[in-house]
Amino acid sequence: MKKTILAAVLATTATMAAMPSFARDQISIVGSSTVYPFATVVAERFGKSTSYATPTIESTGSGGGLKLFCEGVGENTPDITNSSSYIKKSQYEACAEKNIDIIEVKIGYDGIALANSKAGVKLDVSQKDLFLALAAEVPNASGKLIPNPNKTWKDVNSSLPAVAIRVLGPPPTSGTRAAFVELVMEEGCEAFEGLSDEVCSSMREDGAFVEAGENDNLIVQKLVADTTAYGIFGYSFLDQNSDKLQGASFNGVDISFDNIADGSYPVSRPLHFFIKKQHIGVVPGIVEYAELFLSPAAQSADGYLAEKGLIPLGAAELKKYRNDLKKQNVLVIK
Numbered sequence: 001m002k003k004t005i006l007a008a009v010l011a012t013t014a015t016m017a018a019m020p021s022f023a024r025d026q027i028s029i030v031g032s033s034t035v036y037p038f039a040t041v042v043a044e045r046f047g048k049s050t051s052y053a054t055p056t057i058e059s060t061g062s063g064g065g066l067k068l069f070c071e072g073v074g075e076n077t078p079d080i081t082n083s084s085s086y087i088k089k090s091q092y093e094a095c096a097e098k099n100i101d102i103i104e105v106k107i108g109y110d111g112i113a114l115a116n117s118k119a120g121v122k123l124d125v126s127q128k129d130l131f132l133a134l135a136a137e138v139p140n141a142s143g144k145l146i147p148n149p150n151k152t153w154k155d156v157n158s159s160l161p162a163v164a165i166r167v168l169g170p171p172p173t174s175g176t177r178a179a180f181v182e183l184v185m186e187e188g189c190e191a192f193e194g195l196s197d198e199v200c201s202s203m204r205e206d207g208a209f210v211e212a213g214e215n216d217n218l219i220v221q222k223l224v225a226d227t228t229a230y231g232i233f234g235y236s237f238l239d240q241n242s243d244k245l246q247g248a249s250f251n252g253v254d255i256s257f258d259n260i261a262d263g264s265y266p267v268s269r270p271l272h273f274f275i276k277k278q279h280i281g282v283v284p285g286i287v288e289y290a291e292l293f294l295s296p297a298a299q300s301a302d303g304y305l306a307e308k309g310l311i312p313l314g315a316a317e318l319k320k321y322r323n324d325l326k327k328q329n330v331l332v333i334k
């Protein structure tokens with residue numbers, strides 16, 4: 001009998017020793033600059049309306065956030081990472097190698113804007129136009145790949161203005177960059193036969209495309225200062241700066257809340273965050289924070305996130321992600 005009790009005590013002690021014990025009681029969030037303003041609004045409300053501390057949020061870019069997130073389990077690693085592009089299999093496997101279980105939460109949709117100063121020329125472009133404007137290499141008349149020779153938008157398409165091509169965009173670590181490559185560059189690349197994935201996704205490095213960092217607000221400032229330049233960022237930043245900036249149309253369709261919501265604007269993508277399941281119950285408030293993101297006040301068409309430019313989830317998706325969160329269903333990528 002004593003041996004049985006002793007064995008039970010030792011087993012319980014071993015289990016408790018295996019559980020992480022964190023000194024911090026504040027949720028740590030990293031990741032996407034696009035998701036950052038939405039997460040900040042929710043975090044502020046969370047801190048004011050609950051007994052939990054206001055989460056800390058760092059804008060590292062989607063790729064940078066997932067790298068930090070997948071470093072392991074423990075108080076020196078983030079609890080949540082925001083992402084404006086879906087997690088890649090390689091990123092998922094990096095987390096799996098550290099025995100990290102992931103809970104996915106989709107929070108809504110966003111459009112990718114090609115925007116410029118209202119004092120400049122508004123563009124109406126296609127994905128093909130942007131591929132020809134921004135790809136490192138393009139096919140010439142005989143189909144041979146050559147370094148991109150196009151200097152002005154008119155060189156790309158005679159209906160566009162004779163304005164020098166200068167586009168400020170996010171770096172490779174950004175989810176917006178990944179989504180732009182997928183939804184614009186790769187789509188435009190399909191107009192030409194036989195081009196490799198590398199050709200379709202490689203951006204110019206001759207000054208026509210400029211990596212302007214993860215700070216979308218800084219891109220906005222540069223566009224106001226240079227009326228001939230264009231910038232790539234999420235719709236929410238355009239919406240918040242609509243007094244100064246205008247968005248290009250794609251195939252005649254303007255970027256707007258309604259056009260993203262109904263799917264007519266072609267360059268749109270879902271936004272997510274990913275929770276480290278091992279931190280739930282160790283760092284207080286993680287599930288409650290996620291629930292607030294999926295609450296009616298946040299997700300309704302006239303909710304406070306919609307006011308910031310987020311296109312809310314539909315009823316079916318909202319039900320799915322609330323259920324996944326409640327049951328703590330773990331993401332599986334095969």
